[in-house]
Amino acid sequence: MTAAVRKLSEDIFEQWYDNPDQFDRDIWPEALPEKWQTEASGLIASHPRVAIRSGHGVGKTAWLARRIIWWGMTRHPWKIGCTAPSSSTLFDALWSELAKWHSKMPEALKAQFEWKSERFEWRASPAVSYAVAKTARRETPEALAGLHSENMLYIIDEAPGVDEVIFETSARGHEYGWLENDHDRQPDPQQRVFF
Numbered sequence: 585m586t587a588a589v590r591k592l593s594e595d596i597f598e599q600w601y602d603n604p605d606q607f608d609r610d611i612w613p614e615a616l617p618e619k620w621q622t623e624a625s626g627l628i629a630s631h632p633r634v635a636i637r638s639g640h641g642v643g644k645t646a647w648l649a650r651r652i653i654w655w656g657m658t659r660h661p662w663k664i665g666c667t668a669p670s671s672s673t674l675f676d677a678l679w680s681e682l683a684k685w686h687s688k689m690p691e692a693l694k695a696q697f698e699w700k701s702e703r704f705e706w707r708a709s710p711a712v713s714y715a716v717a718k719t720a721r722r723e724t725p726e727a728l729a730g731l732h733s734e735n736m737l738y739i740i741d742e743a744p745g746v747d748e749v750i751f752e753t754s755a756r757g758h759e760y761g762w763l764e765n766d767h768d769r770q771p772d773p774q775q776r777v778f779f
């Protein structure tokens with residue numbers, strides 16, 4: 585980590601750890617969270633899985649992209665498995681939003697990450713701290729399996745199009761956070777949180 589970042593008070597990283605909404609407000613003050621994005625961020629600290637059901641174009645993918653950056657900024661080491669039902673959803677939407685919000689970060693923090701076409705890496709330790717984008721296909725359920733980290737997060741955009749087998753394979757045996765963007769999957773109060 586650079587000296588510029590080290591100069592940031594340790595306090596702020598502690599505040600951000602469980603407060604993704606504060607992170608968004610501090611990092612992107614020119615693009616403050618929508619009210620629902622604030623509510624969704626508030627659910628993360630107390631729930632291992634959060635799913636978002638909503639209409640189109642309200643900012644779900646942007647919120648997921650910001651969660652990738654927040655997770656990477658506040659945990660060490662960290663890994664994030666990102667998936668979506670098609671490569672266009674994954675790369676044209678989620679990975680593109682990730683590039684957008686990464687580019688709008690304050691310089692010193694932006695420099696900690698490197699955006700690549702299929703990976704988003706922590707520059708200081710790219711082998712153990714990174715997000716990876718893999719299209720979810722039923723015939724390759726292992727796409728997100730095999731990722732291990734003390735700080736594991738899964739991001740599933742357009743979750744209704746993703747086969748259950750992918751969810752099961754990715755979640756097995758992990759301590760994980762799980763953020764889905766879910767237009768119409770049936771609520772299951774045992775497993776997921778809806779609002």
Ligand SMILES: Nc1ncnc2c1ncn2[C@@H]1O[C@H](COP(=O)(O)OP(=O)(O)OP(=O)(O)O)[C@@H](O)[C@H]1O
Binds near residue numbers: 616618639643646684
């Ligand atoms: N809080 C915000 N401030 C400024 N711009 C935002 C914010 N949230 C989202 N956006 C922007 O709004 C646009 C639409 O957002 P996004 O693509 O995330 O919506 P979506 O709900 O995923 O849409 P879809 O239903 O098509 O998947 C994007 O350009 C995104 O960067």
Ligand SMILES: [Mg+2]
Binds near residue numbers: 644645646677741
């Ligand atoms: Mg979207």
